Amino acid sequence: MIPELGVCYYPEHWDEAMWAEDAARMVETGITWVRIAEFAWSRLEPVPGHFTFEWLDKAIGILAGHGLKVVMCTPTATPPRWMIDRYPDMLAVDGAGQPRTFGSRRHYCFSHLGYRAESVRIAQALGERYGRDPRIHAWQIDNEYGCHDTVISYSDHAKTAFQGWCAQRYGDIKTLNTAWGNVFWSIEYTDFDQIALPHLTVTQPNPAHELAFRRFSSDQVTAYNRAQAQALRHATDAPLIHNYMGRILEFDHFDVGADLDIASWDSYPIGFLSDRLDASEAHKAKYLQQGDPDMQAFHHDLYRSVGKGRWWVMEQQPGPVNWAPYNPAPLEGMVRLWTWEAIAHGAEVVSYFRWRQAPFAQEQMHAGLLTPQNIPAPGMTEAAQVAREIAQIGAITQKKADAALVFDYASDWSWTTLPQGADFTYFRLVLEAYKAMRRAGLTVDILPVTARSFDGYDVVLAPGLAQIPDSLTQTDSKVVLGPRTGTVTEELRIPTSDTSPLPQFSESLPPDHKRSVQDAGHVVHWQETWDVADSDQTIISDDAGKAVLFESDGQFRLAAWPDETLWDTILGQLIAAKPTGDLRVRTTQDHIFVINYTNEDQSYEGHKIKGCDLAIFKDGSRIL
């Protein structure tokens, strides 16, 4: 597959007179895809039922006329003002009981059936007009589900829907009481309609109640998306996409992805570094203008899985953004490096956000490929360079990775509900495992818990996995379970059946408390105390003699949260690591990509790789 470049474009933000020149410059830059109409509902249907597609027809005509392939969007992330008059109760409600009002975006509750019907209606209207239009090569439904904490809503609509969801899941109220352990504090219900949403309680609500609500909330996103997907399936044969945002965990992306053809995501490495990464200040300072060296790759591998192999970067950071606490510019070369890294992980398209920086509204300080004055910004040059290099390199073919990592949204909900330690964060645990695998030179597949097989990998890591699927205990791969893996049921209880091996007890540790593991690193955050059987083999123990890694019945149990050094020790015990230092290596069928996120020269097998640069090898030779 030969990768392509794209761009996000908002014709409605600009004078029509500019559209043709814009299209010509896109093509000149080497761009082949253009995404449009994402937030344009107030221009497509300014008055309820009165559609004004003419301007969009014209824009499509100009863009396609220049040879660009169009991605059409349903504009449902931005319901227009009149929608609020029609459905004043469509707004989501926050944890304090306050409606989240009109005036920005994503102002809807996923449980509001009236708005869901309106969303289907606008999708149908667009599908009817453009579904068979050959200039439209793909469709995006809505945008960034869950951004701005919009999955969870405490509205009355959500409450009623949750009560129905409970009735369906548990059948009768006694079953629910037993499943949740409601006897604990006399919280027993006698009817489903007594169940409130789990907020505003005196102290924490029953965690089983909260987990059920999180599971329900995710299901509502899936159902909302499916309604639009079904409407579009009738209208078009083009592939359907949802564009996800990085580190959004409140809904199950695998569930949403099951109804779609391609997964795309938004890669903002510098914004993520300061806003969404758990890391030391020293680490953040080192990568301030580059982004974390694993955060993007992790998401690339995740969305390759969510998209069942087909995935894009829909929004690639092209310069400084506006939304992080601090917004420095990327170092020279980083826009190119990020683009190539996505390609190395299998992106079909890398699309920059956005064509020209808007001079108005919320994102006016968010860079585009052009400045508001229509002058090329630094990212433009690098995008054009990548386009030329793609032409030089040609097709790239992915292959099965060396190792696998299990990622499970419901596990995040479980530990968010019941963290037991203030900094027990599932995403951090999984990302740190991923980083260790990358430092060991492994390529990684990220798999859902529902994967049919985990066979054929050097090693499979499953840290913090709430429940252990049978497929994971029956694989030919080396499997490492823990910490905390398999210690709760789906109803967020401690398993009491004999079949579940469990630690004697678990401890959460404050940030400065580290427990030494000989000279091989430290236990941090979390430690379990297991009664290791005589038949088991302890591989690593801490200074106090507690087992940190042991083998039991052919599986490996990790009984603690390792720091970086201890992770490296552990992987060194399990596989033949090829440490990469500060470099990152991604291997495809025919190519090796070596990526340098640091700002200093690095050496790879005798080759010098400059700071913020990469190398591509094929058949043993450096071809870039």
Add this chain to the structure above:
Amino acid sequence: MIPELGVCYYPEHWDEAMWAEDAARMVETGITWVRIAEFAWSRLEPVPGHFTFEWLDKAIGILAGHGLKVVMCTPTATPPRWMIDRYPDMLAVDGAGQPRTFGSRRHYCFSHLGYRAESVRIAQALGERYGRDPRIHAWQIDNEYGCHDTVISYSDHAKTAFQGWCAQRYGDIKTLNTAWGNVFWSIEYTDFDQIALPHLTVTQPNPAHELAFRRFSSDQVTAYNRAQAQALRHATDAPLIHNYMGRILEFDHFDVGADLDIASWDSYPIGFLSDRLDASEAHKAKYLQQGDPDMQAFHHDLYRSVGKGRWWVMEQQPGPVNWAPYNPAPLEGMVRLWTWEAIAHGAEVVSYFRWRQAPFAQEQMHAGLLTPQNIPAPGMTEAAQVAREIAQIGAITQKKADAALVFDYASDWSWTTLPQGADFTYFRLVLEAYKAMRRAGLTVDILPVTARSFDGYDVVLAPGLAQIPDSLTQTDSKVVLGPRTGTVTEELRIPTSDTSPLPQFSESLPPDHKRSVQDAGHVVHWQETWDVADSDQTIISDDAGKAVLFESDGQFRLAAWPDETLWDTILGQLIAAKPTGDLRVRTTQDHIFVINYTNEDQSYEGHKIKGCDLAIFKDGSRIL
């Protein structure tokens, strides 16, 4: 008195088939008391008016049949769901005006008379059935008043009750205006029904208003408790207990205790260390898995006073808990050490929370003596050891302490209302004084401001006491007043009568600002400038020449908040200190208990005391 051990048990959480074995194992462990029915309202009265005592009868039968003495509880901390249908307005309201809803526990406003009547009704129903039952040896009313910030409620019921309380206290509205100084910002009222609750104001409300509301809120807890106590007095001759939680200051425990026979409290040393202690990070790291060496003793001495000599630990931490920010396990030996320390301070019973760890609901990560899999947890072994040691040691008799410390809830309310410095915390001030007394080798009685006499002590400390009672100025003990002692009236005004000696001015100091007192320590947090009369004797001055400790009319005035070193200097000036280093010493009639909270060996008069261990001496010999 020979101390005994107990345990908290929730038969309704477990299959009836397990009860008999549980009872047998309790007895085997050396436990003699068992507390039940604490949160069982939904099982005792699943439908309003329809009682189902049969299961409880059976549980009592099995427990008592094994020789266990039962503590029966009124389950009013957990009103069942149907109660909310009956009284939707019974919920407490938080400072933002939001009702605190059903779904956890303690979801009631102390001012709601409907719920108060229901509480009396269930207490009467239990009293009727079990009040004369010889198997029931004590009664607990409700549980942990004030836990989860539940004393203060801004409900309409609280508002109406507060207006009535004001009318009763002040008689007419002009008296109230004058008492509060409402002329200050034109806040004068013309009728009691104009008085709102002191929240949601533009800037701080009148502190006199806020203090009155805090005093009222405490009175409501007392009245609520008294209603249940009166109901039970008619039904039983067994002693009545309330079980208090550590460092709850929003109601006057002495007031509640006056209506009861025994005070019990919940000792969670490791949870308290991270969650409720003002201390340096270094101190918290040193005692991470042991708890602070004075926090428990302080509460033991406090509740001995609240219980007029009779007190228990009702819930003793047996392993890791679930509710602190981080929850490490106790070091080996600490469960035994905590138990013995409570006994040294006079506990009649030390009762572990809980028998078996629940595998469900909010506290599923809170250790019990047994794991959810019914396997003994480490705490079980230590409890059994204590039981054997008690049998060996025999009776222990308390005696009057060397020194006294005055503790006054209303003083906390005064300084919380009018702190003047962001970190002026009454509890911290008092606890630091207590620590200094313990480092000096003193045993301590904690006394309320209403104590009839403060005579017969080597020294009496009264730091931060809002008003000075006459009994404190007329004692034969050395009395140390200050800092801040006697500087406000009961209406939270500066006294202007000639009889009140006052500093010229007071200063609050930011955390990093320390003022040197020669080589004897530093002033921190707070300093007063006094016009020391020629007839007074200045004992300690700071480097700038200001009096820090001086004697006036036979009383000692402490004009600053001392750091640890300065406290030691001050006590060294006043009494013959016997410094104990990191050890803590408690002397009873015949025994000396020496307790080592550190994790290293310590030496006491030539005896080695291991880390996390204690020694007991009798007649000059070490007997443990």
Add this chain to the structure above:
Amino acid sequence: MIPELGVCYYPEHWDEAMWAEDAARMVETGITWVRIAEFAWSRLEPVPGHFTFEWLDKAIGILAGHGLKVVMCTPTATPPRWMIDRYPDMLAVDGAGQPRTFGSRRHYCFSHLGYRAESVRIAQALGERYGRDPRIHAWQIDNEYGCHDTVISYSDHAKTAFQGWCAQRYGDIKTLNTAWGNVFWSIEYTDFDQIALPHLTVTQPNPAHELAFRRFSSDQVTAYNRAQAQALRHATDAPLIHNYMGRILEFDHFDVGADLDIASWDSYPIGFLSDRLDASEAHKAKYLQQGDPDMQAFHHDLYRSVGKGRWWVMEQQPGPVNWAPYNPAPLEGMVRLWTWEAIAHGAEVVSYFRWRQAPFAQEQMHAGLLTPQNIPAPGMTEAAQVAREIAQIGAITQKKADAALVFDYASDWSWTTLPQGADFTYFRLVLEAYKAMRRAGLTVDILPVTARSFDGYDVVLAPGLAQIPDSLTQTDSKVVLGPRTGTVTEELRIPTSDTSPLPQFSESLPPDHKRSVQDAGHVVHWQETWDVADSDQTIISDDAGKAVLFESDGQFRLAAWPDETLWDTILGQLIAAKPTGDLRVRTTQDHIFVINYTNEDQSYEGHKIKGCDLAIFKDGSRIL
């Protein structure tokens, strides 16, 4: 002009029997002005329409009888309780939608026309009675507009008024949509009555919407003040004053000042240091008991401008205050120093707050010149000393300053709305520029953006100025623009016309990220990248070669936020600096004032100036 001293007095707080002695002691101290009636509404009109002026007549009689000049206040900052019965909806509403209730002060919404009418009514009543009374020498309207965040209100009255304000500003809704760029996220309105206030949105509202609301909110304060000013103009010829609080930025003081005769403000140096200053901990420790050495001077220069040359300090800190997080006492000499510094900057009157410390209500821990026991506090002695020194020094005449600094409230609103970096604070930026000018020995005039001319200065700094007025580009002074100056329009958009020079891109930098500028300091917080033309002259570049200061078309462009060292370098390039070290120098027509805020001796041209002391020079000789 010979400066005078004043005091704030609340006769209604004290027994009438004390008034005469108070007046006599004021005169004895050297005080000539007394401000009264500020918060006395409940005593002036205890029942609606029923006035009780008799006590006030008597107080005026006694004060004036002793020769004191009276400042009469309208008491509208403290509406009495009955006003809330009349207008329950007059309360302001906070950002969470919660009304801000009665019980402290400033509990009104500036948009409530009923309360505005009541304010005019009480002003008229006072004016009628005292407007022509020769004992009343000045009038203060209300007090401290904006204190306790009271400018912004999200009430329904504000919403309706804002919709009307928008209709007036934009004429038709399409113009508004275009101005704000509402197409961006389909936020387009079809009617003005659809416009909500910009809060409670899912993510940030349109910044143009928020800026318009901030501009409107400021206009409401101006209109409210003007209504009272007009009422009083009919009644009196005495000068009208509003008394501003330090670092209140939510309304345009120049706009309010335009309707008045004298600007006064409240100088609380130690409170401001800990509560309202962005500075390092080391700096705050150094000046803990003195206050920041430039914060007061900045406000003096600002209010000289707001008052069109006539200004007072209405409330001068006399000892410890009560409202900062920590409240240490001023070092000896500081009350005198602060008073003299105000005089050096041109204060007509410096008035202490307050005469006697109140023993009750919110401010009972706020020092006065007398203690609550009626004993002179340390500030009293220093005030009396200043009075004697004034008599010795005689008249002081101001002159035009060396340099000017542009200060613009709307710029603060712009960057508060659109900070782009979490610590981009306009006030901090401007104050740091002011500090640099003072360190360089310059006297400074602070000018509004509407100043007719910026001519005649050595240098004019305009950091962070949102738009550049023509007068600033056409002056004969050296002008320094930037950082960020002129980068947004009045509608908070990026200018896209060719006439606006703009950086290629801008970066916000996290606090620990500093970019070296050779050996001349560092760039912090913010850096712009400009395409410097060949015809421009780069004066200072950073280590990476980026222009930090360059000249273009005769103007200087500062492309970064300088640290202290870099500011000194920059000013050193532009003017002949006379560095003053830790001293501060203020030059008037005939005098040089040299002020030492440190606690150590300093040297000035061979003269020793003690810590917390000042020197005054005239004709080359030290006269104080």
